[in-house]
Amino acid sequence: MKISTDKKISLLKKMVLIRVFEEKTEALYHQELIPGFVHLSIGQEASTVGSCAALRPDDYIISTHRGHAHILAKGAEPKYMFAECFGKTTGYCKGKGGSMHIADFSKGILGANGVVGGGFPIMTGAGFSIKLRNTDQVGMVFFGDGASNRGTFHEAVNMAAVFKLPIVFVCENNQWASTSPAEKMVAGGSVANRAHAYGIPGFITDGSNVLKVLEAVQEAVERARSGRGPTIVENETFRYKGHFEGDRQKYRTQDEIQHYRMHRDPIDRFQTVLIEEGVLTKKAVAAIWAETKTFIDEAAQYGLDSPLPKPEDALKDLFTNP
Amino acid sequence: MGVRDLSCSLAMAEALMEEMEQDETIFIIGEDLTAQGGIFGQFRGLSKKFPDRLIDTPISETSIVGAGVGAALTGMRPFIDMHFADFVTTAMDEIVNQMAKIRYMFGGQATLPLVLWAPDGGGISAAAQHSQCLESWIIHTPGLKVVAPYEPADVKGLIKAAIRDDDPVVFFQHKRLFNWTGPVTEEEYVIPLGKAAIKRPGKDITILTYSRMTYECMEASRALVQNGIDAEIIDLRTLCPLDFELIAQSVKKTQHAIVVHEACLTGGFGAELAARINEDLFEYLRGPVVRVAAKDVPMPFSPVMEKYVLPQIPDILAGVDKAMKNKRPDTNIPHAVNNQT
Ligand SMILES: Cc1ncc(C[n+]2csc(CCOP(=O)(O)OP(=O)(O)O)c2C)c(N)n1
Numbered sequence: 163m164k165i166s167t168d169k170k171i172s173l174l175k176k177m178v179l180i181r182v183f184e185e186k187t188e189a190l191y192h193q194e195l196i197p198g199f200v201h202l203s204i205g206q207e208a209s210t211v212g213s214c215a216a217l218r219p220d221d222y223i224i225s226t227h228r229g230h231a232h233i234l235a236k237g238a239e240p241k242y243m244f245a246e247c248f249g250k251t252t253g254y255c256k257g258k259g260g261s262m263h264i265a266d267f268s269k270g271i272l273g274a275n276g277v278v279g280g281g282f283p284i285m286t287g288a289g290f291s292i293k294l295r296n297t298d299q300v301g302m303v304f305f306g307d308g309a310s311n312r313g314t315f316h317e318a319v320n321m322a323a324v325f326k327l328p329i330v331f332v333c334e335n336n337q338w339a340s341t342s343p344a345e346k347m348v349a350g351g352s353v354a355n356r357a358h359a360y361g362i363p364g365f366i367t368d369g370s371n372v373l374k375v376l377e378a379v380q381e382a383v384e385r386a387r388s389g390r391g392p393t394i395v396e397n398e399t400f401r402y403k404g405h406f407e408g409d410r411q412k413y414r415t416q417d418e419i420q421h422y423r424m425h426r427d428p429i430d431r432f433q434t435v436l437i438e439e440g441v442l443t444k445k446a447v448a449a450i451w452a453e454t455k456t457f458i459d460e461a462a463q464y465g466l467d468s469p470l471p472k473p474e475d476a477l478k479d480l481f482t483n484p
Numbered sequence: 485m486g487v488r489d490l491s492c493s494l495a496m497a498e499a500l501m502e503e504m505e506q507d508e509t510i511f512i513i514g515e516d517l518t519a520q521g522g523i524f525g526q527f528r529g530l531s532k533k534f535p536d537r538l539i540d541t542p543i544s545e546t547s548i549v550g551a552g553v554g555a556a557l558t559g560m561r562p563f564i565d566m567h568f569a570d571f572v573t574t575a576m577d578e579i580v581n582q583m584a585k586i587r588y589m590f591g592g593q594a595t596l597p598l599v600l601w602a603p604d605g606g607g608i609s610a611a612a613q614h615s616q617c618l619e620s621w622i623i624h625t626p627g628l629k630v631v632a633p634y635e636p637a638d639v640k641g642l643i644k645a646a647i648r649d650d651d652p653v654v655f656f657q658h659k660r661l662f663n664w665t666g667p668v669t670e671e672e673y674v675i676p677l678g679k680a681a682i683k684r685p686g687k688d689i690t691i692l693t694y695s696r697m698t699y700e701c702m703e704a705s706r707a708l709v710q711n712g713i714d715a716e717i718i719d720l721r722t723l724c725p726l727d728f729e730l731i732a733q734s735v736k737k738t739q740h741a742i743v744v745h746e747a748c749l750t751g752g753f754g755a756e757l758a759a760r761i762n763e764d765l766f767e768y769l770r771g772p773v774v775r776v777a778a779k780d781v782p783m784p785f786s787p788v789m790e791k792y793v794l795p796q797i798p799d800i801l802a803g804v805d806k807a808m809k810n811k812r813p814d815t816n817i818p819h820a821v822n823n824q825t
Contacts (some may be wrong), residue, residue, distance in 0.1 A: 198609035199523045201573055249609070249786030260785030274615035278543050278572070311542035312574070339543060341519035345540040413519035473792030476784045 163377045167441050173215060173372050174436060177207040178233045178431050180451055182458045183240055185260070187230065187247065187290040190462060191407045196247045200261045200407040203231035208428030209334045209397035210235045212367075212375025214301060216383040222270045222288050222301040224281035227262050228334075229274030229403075232304050238266045240458060244465030247281025252468040256475065270299075278339075279312030281305065284330075288317045289327030289392075300386045302330045314352075319392065321361040326391035330382045333394065335368065336401040341413040356395040361391050369397030370426040402424070485670040493525045493662040495636035499643035500527065500563070502672060504534055507561060510647060511537040513548055514524045514565025523567070524603060524662045541813065549575035549600065553583050561647060563809040569604035569656060570616050581654045584627030599643075605658040605696055605746055606794055612782035615790075617695070617747035622654045623724055623756070627678060630723040633654040634698035636666040638721055641675030645726040649677060658696040660744075680727035682734070686716035689740040689804055692731060692757055697744045697795065704800040713804060723753060735761055739770040742803045744795060751779040770811045776803035 184202045191200045203210065204229075214223065214235035225232040233243065236468045238254070246253030247261045254264050265273035272288065275281045285303040309315060310333060322329045333353040337344050350356060357364025363385070367378045375397050382393035400422040404411045436442045442450075490498065504510045512527065517538045521528035531538045541548050545566070552564040566572060572579060579600065587594050606615030622628050629651055633639050639657065646653040683698060684705055693701045698719045705715045716734050720727065735741050741761055743754035754775035761773050779793045 198611060199614070246785075249788070255785075257786030257789060258612070258784045260609060263611055263613070263785070276611065277574070279574075280613075308543045311489060311544045313544065315547050340523075341516045342540060342542070391736050393542050410520060470788050471786050473783075476781055476789035477779065480781050 163380065165373060165376070169215070170171060170436060170441055171463045173211055173376070174429070174432055174442070174447075175450055175454070176211045176215070176235055177372065177432065178454045180207045180210065180456070181429055182232050182451070182454045183234060183243070184230060186458050186462055188403070188407060190247070195466070196261065197249060198260045198262070199227070200247070201228040201405065202403045202407065203228050203401070204430070205402035205422065206231060206334055206336055206369070208372035208432065209332075209375055209399045210304070211371040213304070213330075213332045213379045213395070213397070214374040216378050216379040217300065217302060220270060220301050222272055224272045224285050224301070224303045225264075226281065226304055226306060226309070227276050227278070228306070229262070229264060231267065233264050233271055233274065236271050237269050238264070238271060240461035241464040242266075242267070243389050244462045245468045248468070249470065250464045250465055250468035251471040251475065252465070256479070258479065278383070278411070279305065279309045279314040282314045282318035284314070286321050286327060289322060289329045291324070292328050298328075298387050300328045300330060300383050302332055302383075304332050304334060305454055306339055307335040307337070307344035307348055307353060308342065310356065311347060312416040316356075319362070319394065320358050322392040323362045326389060327424065328386035328389070329392040330379060330386055331392060331394040332379065333396040335397055336399050338401065338405070338414070340405045352396060354394050357394040362394065363395070364394040366396045366398060367455070369399035370428040370431060372428060372432050391421045399428075487667045487669050489665045489666040490636050490640075491663050491665045492636045492639045492657065493522075494528065495640040495668050496643055496657070497521075497527045497528045497530060498668075499640045499647075501777070503644055503647045504530065504537060507647075509559060509563045510563060511539060511555075511748065512539060512563045512565060513539045513551060513716065515541055515543055515567050517565060520756065522565070524659070525687055526662070545571050546578060549578040550596070552598050552600065553578060553586070553596065556582065556596040556652075557586070557594055562598045563647065564598060564600045566600060566602040568614055569602035569618055570613055572600075572602060572618060572621070579622070579628070579654075580625050584625045587651070588627055596652045597650045598652050599646045600652065600654045602654060602656050602660050603662075604656045605660055606778075606783045606790060607660050607696075609785055609787055609790060610783075611785040615783035617656070617745070617778075618753050619656055619723060620747060623753060625650070629653040629725065630656070631721065631722060632695040633721050634661065634695055635718050636664065637668045638675060638681070638719070640668055641673055642677070642721060644674045646675050648674065653677070653723055656695060664699075675721070677722045678725035678727055679722065680718050680720045680730045682716060682730070683719045684715065684717040686714040686738070688714045688738055689808060690731070690734040690738045690803075691715050691717045691742055691743065691744060691800070692720060693744040694723065695746065697746050700793040700797055701744055701800060702796065704797045704804075707797065707801055708804060713808070728764075730803065731757075731761070732765055735765050736768045739768055740807050741769070742774040742776060742800075742807050744776040744800055744803065746778055748780045749775060750780050753775050757804075760810060771807045771809070774803045774807040776800050
């Protein structure tokens with residue numbers, strides 16, 4: 163697959179954006195400025211950015227509890243995301259959702275779901291809707307290795323296969339579902355393997371290589387868009403942080419994490435390639451980081467400076483016609 | 485033997501330890517049980533002692549709960565960890581159509597000695613899908629016993645009773661109470677299901693509550709004393725079977741009652757209690773039975789809104805006020821026990 167220089171640079175920028183956003187979120191959480199649960203995607207940037215890069219602005223995604231990266235990759239604005247994480251009225255969901263439930267329906271982001279496996283059946287409905295409305299949109303549902311063990315996954319994949327729905331199932335296999343290793347919990351060797359049972363294609367990609375992810379997902383998206391049905395793409399990746407912020411992580415060693423960071427960090431790898439190829443200079447890469455940091459600091463500040471909701475706002479938005 | 489302070493999670497772990505030592509048919513099934521002693525520390529020490537009897541499963545709640553039902557039917561005593569009470573939704577058929585019905589539908593042939601353990605409740609900014617109190621759904625399903633204690637000592641005694649009971653017991657425990665500590669005797673004891681407890685004796689009004697709202701009611705009672713109101717606080721502990729005897733005793737004495745729960749108002753257990761009291765104790769009542777509950781919306785994330793939705797001490801005080809003002813005159817209450825002497 164031929165990927166333009168501009169596209170490559172934009173892939174790097176998106177990954178850096180996610181990393182910086184997540185590191186800022188981590189810091190803000192530990193300063194006790196973000197209440198509730200926070201699940202970070204640091205380490206998984208290539209999987210998410212490569213996948214969303216294959217989509218059009220009018221395509222749909224559904225995200226998970228670990229959702230910041232998906233939402234950023236689909237084009238959401240960090241300042242409204244921070245505001246949501248702080249529970250401010252300027253947040254995407256006016257402070258009703260928080261870190262675990264960010265959505266921007268205007269950008270095709272049908273929401274981050276706190277129920278593991280909650281997104282699969284909903285995307286099936288978006289798939290029917292696309293068919294009935296006769297558009298050529300595509301729906302992409304993100305999920306973890308753990309979620310592939312919910313019955314909802316199997317029902318939705320079968321339904322999508324039966325009706326050739328335009329859906330790409332993107333598994334971000336970060337090796338762990340909370341304290342449970344994928345190796346032990348996912349029968350059949352891989353999530354992608356399960357595709358064969360439903361007669362649809364399933365691919366495993368090196369989820370730390372953004373170009374490899376893009377290539378596989380692009381093919382799946384084209385298949386969906388041209389009416390040939392769903393695909394499962396499983397990106398092998400790794401989460402560097404705890405399951406949630408505050409997780410003691412007794413179930414794994416720091417060595418395991420360090421090893422991945424040293425050898426397979428998705429951003430380090432891609433930067434090195436771009437510098438070697440002469441696409442970017444070291445200085446240009448440094449500038450991307452610096453600009454992103456300023457941008458994210460400003461976005462966070464916007465959120466911090468925003469007003470809190472009024473307590474009675476809790477009663478709004480329950481019904482369209484109360 | 486002495487008394488020591490234990491948290492609710494340690495009281496629970498101790499109850500499980502004692503029961504599992506005595507009965508080999510007990511096993512625990514659910515997600516993330518062993519790596520860190522359960523996500524709330526509620527299983528601390530158990531996997532070391534009983535490595536084969538804690539089963540860490542994939543994220544497959546439908547099958548976790550269904551497996552509990554099947555194992556109970558075939559000679560085991562499963563303790564099912566629902567992870568978060570909100571996820572009962574993912575196994576509703578297993579709970580409502582299977583667990584609750586199998587014994588009755590098959591003419592009493594089967595027993596289902598299982599516990600479905602579900603940590604519930606809000607107040608931790610966990611937003612709409614991780615903050616619910618869903619006991620009403622379960623209570624509205626005949627065939628399920630329901631427990632929702634508050635104090636560590638009650639947690640311990642009731643976990644033991646729930647495990648020993650031959651019927652399905654849904655055991656709710658509030659997430660904000662896991663670190664709540666209180667005295668627990670070292671001696672072994674069991675608290676029978678179906679027995680409420682008076683946590684504060686009083687004579688002016690009966691406050692019926694359970695789970696974490698017991699704490700709020702105890703706090704509210706101090707402010708009430710300053711207003712000259714001596715409230716009797718009853719922690720129901722078990723919602724099904726219900727200790728209506730104790731409720732009736734108290735209401736006959738105080739002639740006023742309110743119900744306080746964290747679940748939202750409409751269709752909540754407070755409605756059931758108010759109806760029961762109204763039907764059976766009407767002649768003793770001098771005021772309306774008032775419900776204090778969360779507002780009828782999903783739980784919002786932002787702490788300012790969440791606090792507004794959840795019942796707070798001023799809401800309890802307002803509830804008491806509403807129940808006690810506009811009293812019916814004494815003369816209308818022929819059977820009332822006069823304790824105003
Ligand atoms: C139905 C349901 N069960 C359990 C949970 C609790 N829980 C939240 S995240 C998680 C692990 C999810 O693992 P995975 O799907 O692999 O995603 P990852 O966290 O690795 O991104 C669990 C068990 C939940 N939110 N919803």
